[in-house]
Amino acid sequence: MKRSLAYVGERALLIFISVVVLFPIAWMFLTAFKKPRDAYSLSLNFEPTLQNFVTVFSEPWNLGSMVMNSVIVATVTVVIAVPCAALAAYSFSRFRVKGRKFLFFLILSTQFIPAVVIVLPFFLMFRQLDLLDTRIALIIVNLAIVTPFVIWMIKGFIDAIPTDSEEAAMIDGASRLRVIKDIVMPMAAPGILTSSIFCFILTWNEFLFALILSRRDAVTLPVGLVSFRTERGDLWELMSAAGVMITVPIFIMALFIQKHFTRGMTAGAVK
Template sequence: MRKTLSYLGERALLVLVSVIVLFPIVWMFLTAFKQSRDAYSVSLNFKPTLQNFVTVFSDPWNLGSMVLNSVIVATVTVAIAVPCATLAAYSFSRFRVKARKFLFFLILSTQFIPAVVIVLPFFLMFRQLDMLDTRLALIIVNLAIVTPFVIWMIKGFIDAIPTDSEEAAMIDGASRLRVIKDIVLPVAAPGIMTSSIFCFILTWNEFLFALILSRRDAVTLPVGLVSFRTEQGDLWELMSAAGVMITVPIFIMALFIQKHFTRGMTAGAVK
């Protein structure tokens, strides 16, 4: 009887947490297909419309350019951060050099700095370089933000890989780069894929720096949501449609690489 009550209690708690987490997402998806007069209604009896999506991609909102900016910034950031972080993580994992732990801690300590502390120096630097409101500025900032985190994640996965195969390959004459390419990368692929997902999500959702460093040409999707708060009030149906455009790519990406994501999350925890 006690086990049954405990089981039911756990399931009830899981259902409650799931409802709390999923309710805002479901509400956003429903509101995205509502007309403006139904946006505040809790009734499910409404006539769905795609006009909100048509509107957000039209003037003056131009969500298409924001989507393009977000895709370019996130993709380029991942393409640069993950390979560089992989090599750095391998170095920290395998090379026993002086001050290795201190250097690793120094890199991680950058994650402890509040974003509001460094946003002004970045703003002044990019203003001097005439790089405000450019995708390159956002890519540089995001690289500074996500690379230490990705190094830390990938190092955990590489630490879990035994060194026997690497040592045997090097005895047979393989170079260090050949060892990384043929032995380390295939084994660490799930972990690297997981790190890439986190890197993409962090960059895709980054708001503060994109808000300060962009004005018109380099505005990303999270910043674009602010434009739906007008003097006449919040345009919830349009904001929800834009929110769907932000959320759906992450859902689709997670769906296709869920297998690698799960393997990567478990691989880093077992040595």
């Protein structure tokens, strides 16, 4: 009796948590297909439409350019950050230089600074460089945000790789860079892929810096969402359609790489 009560309680709690987590997402997906008059209704009985998706891609919303900005900023950030971070992580993992631990702490400590504190210096700097409202500015800022994090993640994966294979390769005739390319990177691939995805997601969802540093040309999707709060009120059906556009790519990517994702996490955790 006690056991079945515990079972029922456990299930009820799980269902409650699932509803709390999934409800907003489900609501967003449903609202994206609703007409404006149905947006505030909780009823599932509505006439679905794709008009919201057409609207968000047309004037004045121009979601297309925001998608392009987000894709370019996130992709370039990953393409630059991950190789650089992988090399830095390898150095931190393998070379016993003086002050190594302090330097590593210093890099990690950049993550402790609240973004809101440094957004103004960034703004002033980019204004001086005439880079405000450019993708380059957003890429630079995102690199500064994600690179320390990716270094820390990849270092964990490289630490778990035994050095025997590397030493064998060096004796076989490989230079240090060749060892990294031929031996370390393939062995750390699941970890690097995991880190790349995290890096992409962080950049894709970055809001504060994009809000302050972009105005018209470099606006990314998360910032674009705010534009649906208009003088006519919050346009929830359009905001939801744009939300779906932001979520779906990440969702598909997660589905594709789920296997590597899990393997990468384990590889880093178990030494």
